[in-house]
Amino acid sequence: MIGIAVLGAGRIGKIHAANVAANPKAKLVAIADPFADAVNPLAERLGTEAMSDCMAAIERPDVDAVVIGTPTDTHVSLLLHAVKLGKAVLCEKPIDLDMAKSEEAAAEVERQNGRVMLAFNRRFDSTFAEMRKAIDAGRIGDVRQVIISSRDPGMPPESYVKTSGGIFRDMTIHDLDIARWLLGEEPVTVTAVGSRLIDPSLRQYDDYDTAMVILQTASGRQAHINNCREAVYGYDQRIEVFGATGMLVQDNLRPTTMRVWTAEATDAREPLLNFFLERYTQAYRAELDAFVDALSDDTEMPTTVRDGVKALRLAECAVESVRTGRAVTV
Amino acid sequence: MIGIAVLGAGRIGKIHAANVAANPKAKLVAIADPFADAVNPLAERLGTEAMSDCMAAIERPDVDAVVIGTPTDTHVSLLLHAVKLGKAVLCEKPIDLDMAKSEEAAAEVERQNGRVMLAFNRRFDSTFAEMRKAIDAGRIGDVRQVIISSRDPGMPPESYVKTSGGIFRDMTIHDLDIARWLLGEEPVTVTAVGSRLIDPSLRQYDDYDTAMVILQTASGRQAHINNCREAVYGYDQRIEVFGATGMLVQDNLRPTTMRVWTAEATDAREPLLNFFLERYTQAYRAELDAFVDALSDDTEMPTTVRDGVKALRLAECAVESVRTGRAVTV
Amino acid sequence: MIGIAVLGAGRIGKIHAANVAANPKAKLVAIADPFADAVNPLAERLGTEAMSDCMAAIERPDVDAVVIGTPTDTHVSLLLHAVKLGKAVLCEKPIDLDMAKSEEAAAEVERQNGRVMLAFNRRFDSTFAEMRKAIDAGRIGDVRQVIISSRDPGMPPESYVKTSGGIFRDMTIHDLDIARWLLGEEPVTVTAVGSRLIDPSLRQYDDYDTAMVILQTASGRQAHINNCREAVYGYDQRIEVFGATGMLVQDNLRPTTMRVWTAEATDAREPLLNFFLERYTQAYRAELDAFVDALSDDTEMPTTVRDGVKALRLAECAVESVRTGRAVTV
Amino acid sequence: MIGIAVLGAGRIGKIHAANVAANPKAKLVAIADPFADAVNPLAERLGTEAMSDCMAAIERPDVDAVVIGTPTDTHVSLLLHAVKLGKAVLCEKPIDLDMAKSEEAAAEVERQNGRVMLAFNRRFDSTFAEMRKAIDAGRIGDVRQVIISSRDPGMPPESYVKTSGGIFRDMTIHDLDIARWLLGEEPVTVTAVGSRLIDPSLRQYDDYDTAMVILQTASGRQAHINNCREAVYGYDQRIEVFGATGMLVQDNLRPTTMRVWTAEATDAREPLLNFFLERYTQAYRAELDAFVDALSDDTEMPTTVRDGVKALRLAECAVESVRTGRAVTV
Structure with missing residues (x-):
């Protein structure tokens, strides 16, 4: 079982969290979001732990991979933190609205051989x-x-x-x-x-x-x-x-x-x-499943930074x- | 050129007459209908002769074939008259509403080896x-x-x-x-x-x-x-x-x-x-053309009595x- | 939470069991089938208990409702046993191949005001x-x-x-x-x-x-x-x-x-x-959900014996x- | 009746000629093409006169309008000749492959209030x-x-x-x-x-x-x-x-x-x-009919140079x- 934390409990985070919960090879270890009103009911409904701090969720020892569904301007820092700790990442698009910052992030991921999939759901x-x-x-x-x-x-x-x-x-x-x-x-x-x-x-x-x-x-x-x-x-x-x-x-x-x-x-x-x-709906589910399969089979990420x-x-x-x-x- | 008279200048007669006129192998020799108000303008528009008597039209020496588009209860008598004179016939459906009368007409046509096509346009x-x-x-x-x-x-x-x-x-x-x-x-x-x-x-x-x-x-x-x-x-x-x-x-x-x-x-x-x-529309045209082709090529009628x-x-x-x-x- | 046992671990039982497991208002309490090779791996995969005796499954106190997906000739006896014990039933078609036996079963269910839904999935x-x-x-x-x-x-x-x-x-x-x-x-x-x-x-x-x-x-x-x-x-x-x-x-x-x-x-x-x-696939899921909704909302069964x-x-x-x-x- | 000459007996000229012949308000007065092998059988089939000289066809007193279906490099000269003589024109596209020459032709037509329709069939x-x-x-x-x-x-x-x-x-x-x-x-x-x-x-x-x-x-x-x-x-x-x-x-x-x-x-x-x-096919027919209607009703040309x-x-x-x-x- 792959331990996964979902970062972000908004519209897209809800979808990813439900899909992680439904995947037989994954375990939804935690959902993290600073907004308690969003994260608490979602975590309860899916029978997992609610956290307020995304960085802390990444650092948990039972977390093998994170799904990033937070606001765009937080993507790069969360992503690089996870990669640094050797955690796999499924990150929502876009990496960042700034071209240079995106380039740098991609280069850093590649330098570290980070396992990062970008969420091109279609x-x-x-x-x-x-x-x-x-x-x-x-x-x-x-x-x-x-x-x-x-x-x-x-x-x-x-x-x-x-x-x-x-x-x-x-x-x-x-x-x-x-x-x-x-x-x-x-x-x-x-x-x-x-x-x-x-x-x-x-x-x-x-x-x-x-x-x-x-x-x-x-x-x-x-x-x-x-x-x-x-x-x-x-x-x-x-x-x-x-x-x-x-x-x-x-x-x-x-x-x-x-x-x-x-x-x-x-x-x-x-x-x-x-x-x-x-x-x-079906695409989001298949995307998450492809991410989990790539991790469990240790194959290439189907989409990259x-x-x-x-x-x-x-x-x-x-x-x-x-x-x-x-x-x-x- | 096959000389054709169209019998009946009503809704369906108009269509047959126009299709005869447009067929390059046929010549529209006459249109016959007792109602002068129907037949005269139609004949004029198509540049052919208007007649009031359908039997007379059948008997014309320049008529090789007739198209019967008159009321149903006249079909059998017109049909058999034409067959007796050796003229080919394209006859609108039904032959007659009476089963026995239809059977007899079909038998008579077959006895005389009449060249009759029934107008199953579809x-x-x-x-x-x-x-x-x-x-x-x-x-x-x-x-x-x-x-x-x-x-x-x-x-x-x-x-x-x-x-x-x-x-x-x-x-x-x-x-x-x-x-x-x-x-x-x-x-x-x-x-x-x-x-x-x-x-x-x-x-x-x-x-x-x-x-x-x-x-x-x-x-x-x-x-x-x-x-x-x-x-x-x-x-x-x-x-x-x-x-x-x-x-x-x-x-x-x-x-x-x-x-x-x-x-x-x-x-x-x-x-x-x-x-x-x-x-x-296209089917009526193709039906008439098939009739003319069967006559000019001396092949079997595609549909029969x-x-x-x-x-x-x-x-x-x-x-x-x-x-x-x-x-x-x- | 409605406790549900699925009877039958064949082709259709598998589908019902997975749909029960996925329904947030239901708890899959057991799967029963005399064939251990069918029921054991299925129960394990869905994290529930495997049983060999369908009647015993019906009688469990934590079972509020049963889904019958066994061979046709067992439907009536399982169905009536459940109704007698006041358990709700979702039963696969047909009730029985014999008309008289089907009629009797329906009459008995109606006499007892049984809560039985027949699985007209379409x-x-x-x-x-x-x-x-x-x-x-x-x-x-x-x-x-x-x-x-x-x-x-x-x-x-x-x-x-x-x-x-x-x-x-x-x-x-x-x-x-x-x-x-x-x-x-x-x-x-x-x-x-x-x-x-x-x-x-x-x-x-x-x-x-x-x-x-x-x-x-x-x-x-x-x-x-x-x-x-x-x-x-x-x-x-x-x-x-x-x-x-x-x-x-x-x-x-x-x-x-x-x-x-x-x-x-x-x-x-x-x-x-x-x-x-x-x-x-979607219909089976929606059928099971409709059954659970009828139970949790205490409304009429959408389809009956x-x-x-x-x-x-x-x-x-x-x-x-x-x-x-x-x-x-x- | 509007007297029409069709200029050009090639692929497109054949279509125009047949459509003129089928239009009840028009009379196909002549078909002109220097290639006798193309123009003679076409004229015979449609029951009209074959000519070898397009300019002469334009000049005929019984010609009210011409349809130009000749090679592109002859369009402008034929078109302007017809306009000069007060004849209406339906001209195939393009006017000319040269932009300047096309502009000049259009300006000349407009100066003379020529009745010219350009054949945008679609x-x-x-x-x-x-x-x-x-x-x-x-x-x-x-x-x-x-x-x-x-x-x-x-x-x-x-x-x-x-x-x-x-x-x-x-x-x-x-x-x-x-x-x-x-x-x-x-x-x-x-x-x-x-x-x-x-x-x-x-x-x-x-x-x-x-x-x-x-x-x-x-x-x-x-x-x-x-x-x-x-x-x-x-x-x-x-x-x-x-x-x-x-x-x-x-x-x-x-x-x-x-x-x-x-x-x-x-x-x-x-x-x-x-x-x-x-x-x-239907569009070419409707195009020719629209040209004839514009002439017989004296309305604006639906498409222009x-x-x-x-x-x-x-x-x-x-x-x-x-x-x-x-x-x-x-």
């Missing part, structure tokens, strides 16, 4: 995983174009926008990781445009609500991402991978397979799953491309 | 034809079950209901023909139920608005048909053919491929095509099954 | 439940026709066929329950046909591999069921409910939303989920209809 | 037209993003590539026109990337086989286009228009609605329609963007 969703598997199996030949449509159900609150790092670092970054992963080659140029079609006041934060990106790899493979902070029909997550001998298309996941026919419309499906927590740095680097390039109107070399 | 629809072709090509192995969903957009007027022969002879008959054709074997038993869920007053005509049928062939192949006189979402025409190594499914044809996503529903398609004239008799016989069995609560042997 | 599947909810909300008006396509992936072994009670009692029965439930009215007549298209040797067991059924209610609502023991493309579960103001259609559930385009075919989906255990008797009665009628070629009155 | 396809209508009806609110996937079934022959003007002027130009039309605002910046993933030898023509484009309008609306010269699954034409209150999605048109289920794949559709002549110039200008910007790696201002 890669573990059954459909995403099946697409990657189908590509690897040669079912569509060499990848030529990846098209990602990714839209949130509604604008985040202004308090969030202020500290989010902007649409490219906060939202597009997930799609940039998936684009890298599905292209099978590193992008070498990034072109992006941003618009304020929903909230013009985003100008004060140099931010956008609607964006498009093009990536190109050295061999010429191309990826396109379109994002919008608000889609009235719900959280929209679709992907198309076009290759030399075929194409894979991923539709949205829905709560049921029911279709409705009325005098107004035929063959209509119900609204989409609300947001990422509902859409990627380096992946996080690379996705952030692409987001930085997108920001620069919007600013300069140029294709930015990665 | 068989010529591109999707129906593709399904039959896929079965013939062995793509789904031996057929096991055929399921036909066939619903009209709305109740016909009472005046029509009175003389229609009832839902089984008027509406189900089309599906019975398709079931025979897709099963690839003759049904030997017919079981049916009928309900009055829309209009209880149909009881006075011994008629129903909602029906289900099961057919079984000698080897045990099965077909199910469900009908309703009213579907609020439009004219519904779907088929499933399940076989030993696969299944073919036919969806409704629609005017566009557009899908609509809103806050209320996602992936919704537009309403269906209004009714059979719109749904089977005997097919009409057999479909009517199945409809008769369905009526009897509803009345007796028994599986009726054909 | 009703708890999210899509099935959403369909029933949509009907109740009036989204399609009064139900007119229900069409159920339900096919197994492959023939069961002969050993199973011998004791299964035949396709109508073993396979169609699930669809008969769903038809009753979706029609919203009791069927009053049953018509059925059976064929041996896969295995002619089924004749020795008076059994069939391919079947079609029509049900009709007193007001005239109609349901059709088509079944086949073998579908090369997998476990096929589709439903259509056609009503006065709309229609609901349920497609198969699949492991991913991926579609594949190649030179041979476009927009193709992957094979279906293997069989009922995979297709209805009476439902089981009614479904079995419809299956008996279908058998008789095939034999006599008549519509059988329920 | 706008007349029933699904494209329904999308524009749905946007105009406010069904999805203000447009935010347009995504166009447009791929050809296979590489054109080298002889064609040499003179085509390159992928952006030859292929992307159709999508650029549709993007302008669906955005409802003029793009102000163009960003593009090009790759040689199929045929590296395209480098000698400064051409590409795979391309992506982003357009942005003054208010910030965005469009993305992805193109490839070769899609193994056929001619791929899909569009998504995402707006403030909904989204419209256009799937490919197919010859039938049949879906195939086998042990390998389920719900598969047949291959796509072969190429643009098959995919846009100016539209052609604007699409070509966007293609030029795309070429420049690929070359410079910059967003190019239109």
Whole structure:
């Protein structure tokens, strides 16, 4: 059994804690969060110990690994502390909003041969995983174009926008990781445009609500991402991978397979799953299980801090491309 | 060039006349209908001669073939007159509502080696034809079950209901023909139920608005048909053919491929095509072309009066099954 | 906490036991099965006690409720023993293959006001439940026709066929329950046909591999069921409910939303989920949770032994209809 | 009746000639083409006069309008000759591959108030037209993003590539026109990337086989286009228009609605329609009819030479963007 402490008892910490508790190879040793109102009921419900100090949780001798789901600005220090003590880490994205700090953290982890997995949950969703598997199996030949449509159900609150790092670092970054992963080659140029079609006041934060990106790899493979902070029909997550001998298309996941026919419309499906927590429930579980498997089998981490740095680097390039109107070399 | 006269300038006559005019191997010699107000403008628009007497049209020396689109009770006399004169015939369904009279007509046509095609238009629809072709090509192995969903957009007027022969002879008959054709074997038993869920007053005509049928062939192949006189979402025409190594499914044809996503529903398609004239436009054209091809190539008629008799016989069995609560042997 | 013992450690017992263990309001007190090789590893894995005697498990004072997943011929005695002791029961279908014995068991449970839920798992599947909810909300008006396509992936072994009670009692029965439930009215007549298209040797067991059924209610609502023991493309579960103001259609559930385009075919989906255990994983979980909720909230059982008797009665009628070629009155 | 001469008896001229012949308000007066082998059988089949001299055809007193389907380098001279004589024109795209010459032609047409329609056939396809209508009806609110996937079934022959003007002027130009039309605002910046993933030898023509484009309008609306010269699954034409209150999605048109289920794949559709002549058959017909209607009703031309110039200008910007790696201002 692998002893795991979950750091952070907020929205994402709750999910990780429940998934650790449900994993037969892991033992949820503790949940740590300075906010007692969050951590105490969660720990009680899952039958584990509540702690207020994340550093202390890392240091416990019965803790083999930690899951970091705390606010972004604490990630690097928690992560490096765990690595220094030889503990494995599953860390939420992003490593940090600052590129240089992220780079340094990644370099330090690599220097210490740290066992750190970055939580790119989408890669573990059954459909995403099946697409990657189908590509690897040669079912569509060499990848030529990846098209990602990714839209949130509604604008985040202004308090969030202020500290989010902007649409490219906060939202597009997930799609940039998936684009890298599905292209099978590193992008070498990034072109992006941003618009304020929903909230013009985003100008004060140099931010956008609607964006498009093009990536190109050295061999010429191309990826396109379109994002919008608000889609009235719900959280929209679709992907198309076009290759030399075929194409894979991923539709949205829905709560049921029911279709409705009325005098107004035929063959209509119900609204989409609300947001990422509902859409990627299975993915979060599979991600945690993959982390535990990598530890128990002593195999490579399926995603690394380096992946996080690379996705952030692409987001930085997108920001620069919007600013300069140029294709930015990665 | 094959000289063709169209008999009947009503709804279906108009379609046949236009299709004859558009066929490069045929010449539309005349349109005949006792109602001058119907036939004159139609003939003028298509640049052909208007006649009031259908028998006279058949007898014209420049007429090689006739298309019969007149009221049902005139079909047999026109048909047999044409056959006697050695003219080919494309005749609308049904031959006659009376089983004995239909049998006699078919026997007479066969005695005289008459060249008569019965207008089972659906068989010529591109999707129906593709399904039959896929079965013939062995793509789904031996057929096991055929399921036909066939619903009209709305109740016909009472005046029509009175003389229609009832839902089984008027509406189900089309599906019975398709079931025979897709099963690839003759049904030997017919079981049916009928309900009055829309209009209880149909009881006075011994008629129903909602029906289900099961057919079984000698080897045990099965077909199910469900009908309703009213579907609020439009004219519904779907088929499933399940076989030993696969299944073919036919969806409704629609005017566009557009899908609509809103806050209320996602992936919704537009309403269906209004009714059979719109749904089977291409099929009527292909049917006429097949008739002309059979004449110009001197090949077998793709559908015969005997097919009409057999479909009517199945409809008769369905009526009897509803009345007796028994599986009726054909 | 409700103390629950699971009786039976076979395929279905394993699922129930895991679902009890995962339910936060229940405690898995014991698993009982005479086969030590089945029950011991399962009990160990789930951290509970293994027992060899089902009756003894029922009698434990810490057992408030039992889940019966043993062979069919043991259901009635276990069920009645539990009811006599005032224990609640979730019992697998069927109650018994014998109609009279099932009736007696149901009457006895009702006499004793027993708390017994019959395990009609499909009703708890999210899509099935959403369909029933949509009907109740009036989204399609009064139900007119229900069409159920339900096919197994492959023939069961002969050993199973011998004791299964035949396709109508073993396979169609699930669809008969769903038809009753979706029609919203009791069927009053049953018509059925059976064929041996896969295995002619089924004749020795008076059994069939391919079947079609029509049900009709007193007001005239109609349901059709088509079944086949073998579908090369997998476990096929589709439903259509056609009503006065709309229609609901349920497609198969699949492991991913991926579609594949190649030179041979476009927009193709992957094979279906293997069989009922995979297709209805979520339904089994929701069924167990509904049982526990009914106990903890002291509300009515969502399905009852009476439902089981009614479904079995419809299956008996279908058998008789095939034999006599008549519509059988329920 | 409007007298029309069709200039050019090649692939596209044949289609236009048949559509003129089928239009009840038009008379096909002549078909002109210097290649007797092409023009003579076509004229004979359609019952009209064959001519060898396009200029002479324009000058005929019984010609009110001409349809230009000749090689691109003859478009401008034929077009301007017709306009000078007061004849209406339906001209195939592009006006000319040279931007300056196209601009001059457009200016000349406008100076003379010429009645010239440029043949942007896709706008007349029933699904494209329904999308524009749905946007105009406010069904999805203000447009935010347009995504166009447009791929050809296979590489054109080298002889064609040499003179085509390159992928952006030859292929992307159709999508650029549709993007302008669906955005409802003029793009102000163009960003593009090009790759040689199929045929590296395209480098000698400064051409590409795979391309992506982003357009942005003054208010910030965005469009993305992805193109490839070769899609193994056929001619791929899909569009998504995402707006403030909904989204419209256009799937490919197919010859039938049949879906195939086998042990390998389920719900598969047949291959796509072969190429643009098959995919846009109905659109070519509707385009010609719209031209004739505009003439007979004396209304505005639905598309103009100016539209052609604007699409070509966007293609030029795309070429420049690929070359410079910059967003190019239109």
